[in-house]
Amino acid sequence: MLKDQEVRVVGAMSGTSLDGVDAAEIVTDGHTISRFGDVAFLPYTDDQRGVLRAALGQWHDGDLGEVSELIETVHAQVLSQFPQADLIGFHGQTLAHDPQGLLGEPRTHQAGDGAVLAEVLGKPVVWDFRSADVQMGGEGAPLAPFYHFALAKKMKADAPIAILNLGGVGNLTWIDPSLPHPESDRALLAFDTGPANAPINDLMQARLGQAYDMDGTLAAKGDVDQGIIDAFLQHPYFFRMPPKSLDRDAFSALSDAVADLSNADAVATLTMACAASVGQAVRACPTPPASVYVTGGGRRNPTLMRMIAQCCDVPIAPIEDAGFDGDMLEAQAFAFLAVRVAKGLPTSAPGTTGVKAAIGGGTISRPSS
Ligand SMILES: Nc1ncnc2c1ncn2[C@@H]1O[C@H](COP(=O)(O)OP(=O)(O)OP(=O)(O)O)[C@@H](O)[C@H]1O
């Protein structure tokens, strides 16, 4: 039985690492998390991943029929495993992200049409979570921080903590759990830390035909090129004040810089680049977090976790230590945000995306019958 105001909702996320679609159900009133439910994951095939990779960088005006259909079909397959859910939060696949308008108008592009999914699944779908924030002058990302705030409350944190997500790109949320709401002034500071798994995955795919550096084994055998790391940390992104966010491929210069290194040295250097940017991010927090809880696939890479610990002076732990599922946290976040959108609650704030005032993004599409 659900209590008043509670919704059984499933969220689905196709992240920048291009590994597949995560889906997770939660029960929430949009403020607190009452229950975690079923989860599902459907990996992309190599062919599907190739189609997505080829579409990276494209905007809505390109010919994207094949990509949208792929995204919608794979999501419909995963989401049909949750017949009991009453609402769906559908993130889609980010193909391009330029919230600062460096290439023209500020914009962000998540492929996949939520209205199509609403028809196919016969349920209301909340989608296009990022556009409104960008239109209001925000970064449109990261958006998981409002969910991170609810997690900090659920774990009864009594001092500021941070949640670090290591997906294709990394992002960090600093949370003051003593404040009442995620939109409270100074409750949250969030931003993308730098490249995380995406450059490693791209190099593994291009040089060795493998999707990623399983367990960080190759990185563990290599030597880090410190000159490349020092040059990487001079990138203007690291001198910008947070909140700030990144396009998946914003650090192509880093990938070019390792081109002449051996496979092991190149992967070790890319892994250290991620760790070094996390070190910078932790130092940019308003106060040192009591703990940094790590979520996302990168926490499964022991070499990366060891390098992060070397680059930070605060305790680093997988988010499982706080009792949460680090593989499904982003899917749960978009479930949580979907309920907030449905209730007219804000989903971002000046401290999370730099938007002028707290606002709710997202579009709701309902099935026609
Ligand atoms: N055992 C492992 N060893 C090394 N790396 C791993 C391991 N398991 C997962 N990863 C890395 O984590 C990635 C998947 O992470 P995750 O699912 O968090 O990414 P995502 O959801 O696509 O990203 P984003 O947060 O950018 O949206 C894989 O592509 C791989 O690079």
Ligand SMILES: CC(=O)N[C@H]1[C@@H]2OC[C@@H](O2)[C@@H](O)[C@@H]1O[C@H](C)C(=O)O
């Ligand atoms: C534009 C976009 O899709 N950004 C993603 C990406 O992947 C990680 C990082 O960059 C983060 O900013 C965001 O995703 C998470 C889920 C977020 O919005 O919180």
